[in-house]
């Protein structure tokens with residue numbers, strides 16, 4: 001007899017099969033019901049304001065929600081400076097066309113002394129306007145015409161009277177020192193990053209949810225390894241880690257663990273205390289070595305059920321030592337679809353980010369779908385319509401990379417024609 005099972009298992013581990021949920025319609029739970037159960041599990045534990053605040057450098061503030069007002073550490077501009085490359089003058093010296101001697105040059109970054117009355121100083125954009133000067137005449141409006149490096153003209157001819165304040169940017173004209181520049185609760189975007197940086201401030205943001213990502217399976221090896229017989233590269237760890245990050249959360253891991261309950265238990269014990277959510281893939285169907293199901297049935301408060309969706313049918317949800325845990329099926333398309341349909345919006349919400357939503361689009365061509373399962377077909381936008389990409393198989397991980405949406409086909413729909421409207425989830 002050929003025996004090549006997981007050596008970590010003894011005989012048949014028929015642990016508490018009676019814990020299976022009572023069957024609902026067709027023995028499966030609807031996607032809506034499971035989404036609602038996942039939301040009920042996660043929302044109280046992942047509330048944005050409950051995770052504590054952290055101070056981060058401005059470079060790390062993008063995409064985070066401010067837990068406190070950001071206050072300007074300096075005024076902006078911090079000093080009176082020139083808005084143009086030109087000549088700094090006293091407006092009282094230029095009430096009519098005049099020629100003024102050029103008394104010096106002020107480049108950006110300089111710290112000039114006061115302007116000698118009755119003279120002009122060559123000045124560059126952003127350079128401090130010297131005390132005494134109250135206006136800047138752009139070089140192209142003078143008889144100098146344009147600047148050359150190191151060649152300071154002796155005299156400049158100014159053709160028109162100059163009003164006070166011309167092309168001078170006053171200190172604090174954008175924001176005053178101590179002013180609130182971005183209020184608490186703001187989702188930090190690029191313009192906020194610029195404002196926070198320009199004011200020399202740091203950002204106090206809500207800590208991101210921390211999610212441990214665990215791939216299970218004795219056949220699963222690092223994508224950097226050589227592939228042995230019967231092995232597969234770990235696609236789920238990297239994929240779920242990327243998806244978690246894209247949804248505004250921090251990743252702990254990703255980890256890989258063999259079909260060995262003791263090893264998985266040790267890893268869960270280690271991560272449970274330091275994350276807000278544990279995400280596993282694999283080990284939840286009907287095989288002899290379903291490490292996740294077998295361990296968590298006895299050691300955790302986790303329920304397993306069959307959800308009426310494909311891919312992503314076998315699902316578990318609950319807690320492990322008080323930490324929420326979701327167990328996704330191992331097929332790589334199933335794991336990714338599970339994330340999009342069940343978890344993505346919850347993580348986005350926990351990070352204070354908007355959900356991705358769905359849209360309705362017409363199908364570019366006819367397709368079929370099995371009865372009784374809500375299908376999440378891979379699709380690609382095609383002009384104003386959407387077309388199916390590849391087949392329904394949940395192992396088609398490389399094909400999925402050509403898709404940019406999931407096409408949601410309801411349980412009772414078995415045939416769709418070109419032009420029929422379908423619900424579409426963006427990937």
Ligand SMILES: Nc1nc2c(c(=O)[nH]1)N[C@H]1C(S)=C(S)[C@@H](COP(=O)(O)OP(=O)(O)OC[C@H]3O[C@@H](n4cnc5c(N)ncnc54)[C@H](O)[C@@H]3O)O[C@H]1N2
Nearest residue numbers: 215217233234235236282283284285286313329330331334
């Ligand atoms: N008798 C039954 N068998 C299966 C059923 C069923 O209802 N009855 N359900 C099928 C469905 S649907 C799914 S989905 C899978 C789920 O299985 P598991 O969650 O136990 O996952 P595994 O068996 O560990 O792996 C499934 C498949 O995916 C590959 N895999 C796993 N992890 C990774 C990874 N990190 N990266 C890449 N590929 C991975 C693994 O090698 C298997 O090929 O069960 C069906 N069976």
Ligand code: MOO
Nearest residue numbers: 311312313334394
């Ligand atoms: O439900 Mo499984 O996730 O079909 O492939």
